[in-house]
Amino acid sequence: MDTVVSPVRPFDASEPHRFARAVSDLRDGFGFWRLAVALAWGDIKQRYRGSILGPFWVTLTTAAMVVALGFFFSSIMKVDPTALFPWLAVSLIFWAMISQAITDGAECFISGEGVIRQIALPFTVHVLRCVLRNLMIAAHNLPLIFVVMFLFGISPGLAGLVFFGGLLIFVVNSFWMAFFFGIVCARFRDVPPILTSLMQLFFFITPIIWMPEQLGDRMAWLSLNPFNALMETMRSPLLGRPIGMEIWLQALGYSAALWALGLTLFTRFRGRIAFWV
Amino acid sequence: MPRIETQDLTIEFPLYHHNARSLKKLLLADAIRRVKRDAESRVVVAALSGLSFTIGKGERVALLGSNGSGKTTLLRTIAGIYEPVAGRLLVEGAIGSLIDSGAGMNPLLTGRENIMLRGLYRGLTKQDRRVMAGEVAEFSGLGEFIDLPIRSYSAGMNVRLSFAMATAINPEILLMDEWLLVGDANFMSKAEDRLTRLVTGVDILVIATHNMDIVRRCCTRAIKLDAGRIVADGPVEKVLGD
Numbered sequence: 180m181d182t183v184v185s186p187v188r189p190f191d192a193s194e195p196h197r198f199a200r201a202v203s204d205l206r207d208g209f210g211f212w213r214l215a216v217a218l219a220w221g222d223i224k225q226r227y228r229g230s231i232l233g234p235f236w237v238t239l240t241t242a243a244m245v246v247a248l249g250f251f252f253s254s255i256m257k258v259d260p261t262a263l264f265p266w267l268a269v270s271l272i273f274w275a276m277i278s279q280a281i282t283d284g285a286e287c288f289i290s291g292e293g294v295i296r297q298i299a300l301p302f303t304v305h306v307l308r309c310v311l312r313n314l315m316i317a318a319h320n321l322p323l324i325f326v327v328m329f330l331f332g333i334s335p336g337l338a339g340l341v342f343f344g345g346l347l348i349f350v351v352n353s354f355w356m357a358f359f360f361g362i363v364c365a366r367f368r369d370v371p372p373i374l375t376s377l378m379q380l381f382f383f384i385t386p387i388i389w390m391p392e393q394l395g396d397r398m399a400w401l402s403l404n405p406f407n408a409l410m411e412t413m414r415s416p417l418l419g420r421p422i423g424m425e426i427w428l429q430a431l432g433y434s435a436a437l438w439a440l441g442l443t444l445f446t447r448f449r450g451r452i453a454f455w456v
Numbered sequence: 457m458p459r460i461e462t463q464d465l466t467i468e469f470p471l472y473h474h475n476a477r478s479l480k481k482l483l484l485a486d487a488i489r490r491v492k493r494d495a496e497s498r499v500v501v502a503a504l505s506g507l508s509f510t511i512g513k514g515e516r517v518a519l520l521g522s523n524g525s526g527k528t529t530l531l532r533t534i535a536g537i538y539e540p541v542a543g544r545l546l547v548e549g550a551i552g553s554l555i556d557s558g559a560g561m562n563p564l565l566t567g568r569e570n571i572m573l574r575g576l577y578r579g580l581t582k583q584d585r586r587v588m589a590g591e592v593a594e595f596s597g598l599g600e601f602i603d604l605p606i607r608s609y610s611a612g613m614n615v616r617l618s619f620a621m622a623t624a625i626n627p628e629i630l631l632m633d634e635w636l637l638v639g640d641a642n643f644m645s646k647a648e649d650r651l652t653r654l655v656t657g658v659d660i661l662v663i664a665t666h667n668m669d670i671v672r673r674c675c676t677r678a679i680k681l682d683a684g685r686i687v688a689d690g691p692v693e694k695v696l697g698d
Contacts, residue, residue, distance in 0.1 A: 185458055185549045185628055192466075192542045214576040221562050221573070228564060297556035298577060299536035366472070450539035454470055 201446040208303020215307035222312050234319040268327040269414050270387040276317040278378040284309050284357030285364040285371050292456035306357045335419040345412030352434050355441030362444050365455040405433035458513050458549030458628040458659040465507040466542035468500040503529040504684045518671040519664040521681035527664035531631045552627025558618040567602040567617050574621050588624050596620040632663040635670050
């Protein structure tokens with residue numbers, strides 16, 4: 180035991196070295212990935228305790244929504260069902276994933292307030308816990324996409340693998356969204372309900388229950404909606420729809436801005452989070 | 457070489473989620489000592505103000521002071537939970553904390569699973585976690601209950617488990633918030649042994665306590681806090697004698 184080096188933690192408020200500390204927090208936080216996985220899994224067990232279907236309830240309600248909306252739009256609004264059903268299924272599932280990542284991620288520090296004030300852990304662990312938990316829940320919905328694709332005979336071929344690129348962008352985004360919104364919401368408690376309302380708004384103005392072609396010559400406005408680009412990078416490869424380079428550029432551009440904002444906020448306010456929760 | 461060094465250490469808690477107007481009226485009152493405005497005119501509670509001390513290897517320090525004097529805040533700051541808003545802090549050595557012995561427990565998990573979870577919180581390898589689980593299960597004397605969810609435990613059983621878990625550490629610096637009092641007479645005597653062995657085995661002990669018996673028995677030095685400032689710092693007999 181004598182040869183073990185003691186850890187040294189110096190802190191000088193006049194020279195806080197905030198960026199270096201943020202980077203160490205990220206690095207050390209990833210070192211605790213096993214803890215984050217165990218906590219995420221524990222959260223899911225806790226949330227669905229006593230229920231029979233557990234997270235598959237989400238799958239069931241999404242399927243019900245797809246069927247109901249699909250029949251409504253195809254029989255009453257006379258939209259072609261073979262294009263509509265797969266579009267609806269994939270869009271609803273991906274939207275649920277995105278909006279859950281945002282609204283749940285916004286609470287990642289607030290919900291960890293007990294542990295934050297009791298145990299010194301990298302803040303990245305709380306974010307990882309949240310992101311992993313939401314990914315685990317989203318994974319229960321993904322089989323539904325493949326069922327729909329099979330039922331409607333959609334087979335995108337190898338090009339469908341591009342979906343994983345879009346998925347990777349989403350995962351990194353949900354990580355930084357949790358940092359950004361988590362910090363803002365820890366400081367300003369009005370923001371979580373505002374976020375929920377905003378997500379409801381975006382549900383309607385993003386092509387989810389309607390298709391972009393319905394906008395006609397006003398389709399260019401969609402480039403102002405970051406969710407559109409994000410959804411397209413995941414959705415179009417799976418459905419075999421063409422996806423232009425400008426969508427990828429938009430997706431990466433908005434994402435890079437998010438990552439930069441998230442890192443900036445984390446660097447500046449990491450030391451304050453424990454005082455805010 | 458384990459040590460804790462502070463210079464002008466200052467911790468301030470901002471009061472955001474409260475009624476700002478009523479707080480400003482408060483500031484006008486004469487009896488206010490620690491609620492104040494900081495450099496950016498925010499209303500804060502000055503929990504610790506300008507603390508300077510050095511604790512070296514072999515010292516056992518008692519933190520004394522009335523409720524609200526800043527003892528627990530100081531312990532949490534040393535543990536790395538709060539970052540100073542001014543001043544310097546240097547902590548060298550592996551820290552073990554008994555401040556919140558039940559932290560992070562999940563009532564739906566079994567006793568054993570909770571021990572493994574605590575091992576993950578401590579960053580232990582899988583092998584070390586298994587060893588810890590075996591040792592804690594055995595010491596706590598919970599028998600078959602160790603593999604049942606802790607929701608099904610009585611209060612006494614919960615205390616046994618959290619005590620055994622919290623004390624399954626081997627740090628260089630030990631932080632305590634009051635001496636842990638536990639369980640029935642049987643358990644209490646072997647718990648006392650375990651805690652005493654832990655306390656005498658570490659390089660630095662910092663314990664916040666009101667129990668003068670413990671102070672005289674276990675500590676070499678006492679630091680007395682009042683309203684977030686040090687008012688006395690010296691050998692136990694000298695500080696207690698005043």
